[in-house]
Amino acid sequence: MEFNTSPVIHDFSPFFKIHEDGSIQRFKKPEFAIPSYDPQTGVDSKDFVISPETGVSVRLFIPKSTDPDRKLPLLVYIHGGAFCLGSASSPTFHNFINLLVSEANVVVVSVDYRLAPEHPLPIAYDDSWSALQWVASHSAGNGPEPWLNNHADFQRAFLGGESAGANIANNVAIRAGVNPELINDVKFVGLLLIHPFFGGKEVDKMYKFMCPTSSGCDDDPRLNPVADPGLPSMRCSRVLFCLAEKDWLRNRGWAYYEALGKSGWGGEMEMMESEGEGHGFHLFNLTCEKAVTLMSRLASFLNQY
Template structure:
């Protein structure tokens, strides 16, 4: 075993000369459960056996109610494309809380991580996961929780950090696709991981994880550099930024660029004062994290009118 480091991207990971990857956090796993705190149930599904791409599906405690079937959230976890998991304690706890507050069905996608699986594999896995979800809207697919409880006319994408980047890219791809039987209503981007010119430290990581990139003019990491955002395939967007987050300016710039693009949807931006990047994951019970969860829940439910 060669202990010499070939690539050091602390505090995220190191790659040794023998090819081993050592991650410094984000590797814990918890099983699906019936969460006693929220009443939310979860289970894991294999989406693509040949690649191992999978997901954790959540349903809230109340699934039979006057509004009929529930909005469907497809969630992409963060972690700079190289850390984190839909099956980690952090994201499992967060999705339990979000699903309970919003009363939605959620599919939390487990895409493959770089550097073992270099980008754009995470994007391919995420789209394959969405296609699997979408197959249930046409009566195909074998997942009963989706067939029985999800309203495919009210679908949302959401993610934080790199997951927000993925959510944006999936929404752009959805805008150019035929979504027969499914309607993508909205996208929530929480502290999105986008780049611009002059961000050398982060740019170095991006180049390593995505060797095919052209750099900061790559629309996958800099949406303003690519096709017009007018092609975004949803009708409303919520961008969440945090005052102390080094990525704040990129999130605000995305919001402003979308507003100038000719996209005809509705836009909202929510800034949290005094907080840093993905603070809500590290301190999920603080008042500001609770407020952001409530905002996301409201965003996904505002068009729902209970049946009389």
Template sequence: MDSSNNEVIHDFPPFLKVYADGRTEKYIKMDFVPAGLDPKTGVQTKDVVVSPEIGLRARIFIPKVITPDQKLPLLVQYHGGGFCIGSSVDTVTHNFLSSLVTQANVIAISIDYRLAPEHPLPIAYDDSWAGLQWIATHSNGLGPEPWLNDHADLGRVFLEGESAGANIAHHVAVRAGVTKLAGLRIVGLLVVHPFFGGKERDEMYKFLCPTSSGCDDDPKLNPAVDPHLKSMACDRVLVFVAEKDWLKPRGVAYYETLVNSGWGGTVEFFETKGEDHCFFLFNSTCENAMSLMKKMVDFINHN
């Protein structure tokens, strides 16, 4: 092999590096959890095909105690990972959603959008949107997935994402408003430690999304320049940031943008002191993680 092919031309730790011959190498290797019964929480999971044409899948989480005709709020989750790592079936997502489903008494579905750079952005956005459209087909109780037909209250839908997933969740909510998506009602949006670019990560985003300038004039990196922001289809938003997270300023700016946008809903802000980016996914039993989880649960169960 030509040694020049081993030259690293892009390096974006802790996500990926790119070699001169076009190969990519991802720094983090994820562990996966098979669908079935979670012994710790009693949560049942099932993997479903959203679109066989593109291989789009999702995982559904149902709490331990649910009666045959019981309808629960539905949480639609978009995992983080810089748009290039992570999955709806990895250990981190599984543990987080199993805990949230148990504590909030909701059904959750994690959309397993395709990852960049193998599938360049905006494919992840389009997959995530396709997932919500598929969910909406269950509004009459005749959709393709019985768990959603039987147990999901599509009049009480929440979108949630962490990091890159928070970016995706926001844009899906805006798209739902612009298109006036029928069949479900998005009550709330949980935006957790959102990735809206900044510093060197703008260059990574530009690599993952070749059609993007990678700068603040891209609405996907800067919601303040999105002319459709006022159309966002939800009633309430909860923005989470962490004090030591280098992305905190972008999260604060997002909150302030919503407050001043004329969007018309209500927005809350929750900062965790002394913690870094997405700490709660990797240390879920610490006091700050439990406080963050309680805030999520209270937001979902707010009447």
């Protein structure tokens, strides 16, 4: 990390600092996992730029059993990182998705949205919505990406993400329900919310900095979906909440779970809580017992249709 002598005017450790000269000091250097065929799992991956104007891309994953006569469930996945860290190409997220594809035998589109604060929120939400529309452009089998045309079942589609990505996925699901005509005839049957980030007073200041138009964790429908008038129309019939007992975001996740059941949405909800674990524990040890249990639950949820 290079030393910057310019005074710090905003300190959002452990994520980033803003210096008086306008420079941004990040605390985690970007890492890149090359998309390729993984001989251990049989999963193949590649990148596709969906918007040359913005540089927004997706990373696609397909499992080894890709029978052209049998379409597979499709998951549009949005990575976490507090809206300001990570990417679809980060080894942490790449390895997790690679394993999920192998375990669940699904097709995954992992969205690489632009990061705050260089790209203020709600840009990440809009990038993810654009990615969803790009995915939907394949529903008739004639989109620009053959993997989706040939292998994805658009009648068994899912949205999901972890942490900030779960927040974005939830918002996109609501947006899809309000604007169903914009995603063709894709049938979203489920939403995965893994350790979802729905804010709290502890991060209110940082979120407002990244999203200057935000009214805060109580009134902003992105942080408090119950405040979104489109919630009853959310585009899916089932939601799986995956929380962690020692996650500081746990209580907000439980509060949304309880409120969603009373919102008029009318779908089915499931709850899984990992005892004794903290936020994102599964990403850092994919083979530990509770991460394996979580992965099994995710795979089951994706294959119930």
